[in-house]
Amino acid sequence: MPPFGAAKIRAVKKERKHYHLDWTLVPENGPRFENLVACHLAKWVEFEQDVEGRDMELRYFRDVDGREVDFVVCERAQPKLLVECKWGDDGIVRGLSYLKKRFAAADAWQISATGKKDYVTPEGIRVAPALTLLRTLI
Numbered sequence: 001m002p003p004f005g006a007a008k009i010r011a012v013k014k015e016r017k018h019y020h021l022d023w024t025l026v027p028e029n030g031p032r033f034e035n036l037v038a039c040h041l042a043k044w045v046e047f048e049q050d051v052e053g054r055d056m057e058l059r060y061f062r063d064v065d066g067r068e069v070d071f072v073v074c075e076r077a078q079p080k081l082l083v084e085c086k087w088g089d090d091g092i093v094r095g096l097s098y099l100k101k102r103f104a105a106a107d108a109w110q111i112s113a114t115g116k117k118d119y120v121t122p123e124g125i126r127v128a129p130a131l132t133l134l135r136t137l138i
Contacts, residue, residue, distance in 0.1 A: 019042075058072075
């Protein structure tokens with residue numbers, strides 16, 4: 001998966017991320033959960049491309065200051081969905097807050113594998129269990 005880089009952010013533009021189609025191959029819980037979400041988002045993006053004809057792609061964000069967001073779904077090169085994966089009910093990741101401020105129209109989610117909290121922050125980031133987001137995808 002290629003990184004997302006826009007002119008107004010200092011993003012890393014060359015590093016790629018790799019995910020397994022079989023996420024059970026990943027031994028640690030956190031990375032396995034992120035891999036599972038990657039597969040679901042990739043399937044949804046491909047469906048939207050093939051069936052609906054939308055110009056969409058799945059990317060991630062990492063900048064030179066160490067901020068990161070696991071997934072950035074873009075449509076026509078503009079972020080539409082920002083997703084950060086956490087194992088539990090952790091605080092909001094600074095990379096997600098950073099991108100949400102720069103792309104206010106994008107839906108932003110911080111999802112958890114084991115967390116139970118479900119709320120929206122004042123900046124518009126939805127914090128919820130992963131199933132809340134994943135059940136909206138095909």
